[in-house]
Amino acid sequence: GLGQIGRAVARRARAFGMQVLYHNRNRQVDAETEFNATYCPDFSELLALSDVVSLHCPLTPATHHLIDRAALSQMKSTAVLINTARGPVVDESALIECLSRGGIFAAGLDVYEHEPKVPTELMALGNVVLAPHLGTATRNARDAMGMRVIANIEAFLSTGSPGDQVTA
Incomplete structure (x- = not known):
C-alpha cells in the first residue's frame, strides 16, 4: 500500500x-x-x-x-x-x-x-x-504515537469523533 x-x-x-x-x-x-x-x-x-x-x-x-x-x-x-x-x-x-x-x-x-x-x-x-x-521502536516513533493518542482523545472530547478512524 x-x-x-x-x-x-x-x-x-x-x-x-x-x-x-x-x-x-x-x-x-x-x-x-x-x-x-x-x-x-x-x-x-x-x-x-x-x-x-x-x-x-x-x-x-x-x-x-x-x-x-x-x-x-x-x-x-x-x-x-x-x-x-x-x-x-x-x-x-x-x-x-x-x-x-x-x-x-x-x-x-x-x-x-x-x-x-x-x-x-x-x-x-x-x-x-x-x-x-x-x-516502530524508535524514540521519535513512540513519541509521535503518544502525541497522536493525545490528539485523538482531545478530538473525541471536543467533537465526539477521534481524528484517526480505522475502516476496513
Whole structure:
C-alpha cells in the first residue's frame, strides 16, 4: 500500500534511485507525482516486476495470506520480500518452502503469522532476516504515537469523533 508508511518507504527507496511500483485499494496520483511511482492495478504484475516487495497494508480478510504460494511463485527468483505490516499477511509455511528451494532470494520480517512464535524452520534459514517486531521502536516513533493518542482523545472530547478512524 501507499499510505503513510508506504510513502515513507517510497521516499527512502527513491533516495536510493529505486523505481517505485505500488498496488493500493485506490490509485494515489499525488504519490505518483511525488515519487515518480507507477501504479500496478494488477497485484500479480507488481509481484512479477519487483525486485523488492515491501508490504504496508492492514490485516483484513482480503489481505490475510495475500502472500501465499501462488503469489510467491509469481515473484522473481532474485526478489526480496519485506513484511513490516502484519504477520498473517504472509503465509509463513509457503514462505519457508519458497525460501528453502530458492524460489525468491531472501526475506526480511519484523512481524510473524503466529506472533510471538517464530517457526524454527524460518529461524534456521540463511536467507531471511528476522527482527522482533521493532519497526516502530524508535524514540521519535513512540513519541509521535503518544502525541497522536493525545490528539485523538482531545478530538473525541471536543467533537465526539477521534481524528484517526480505522475502516476496513
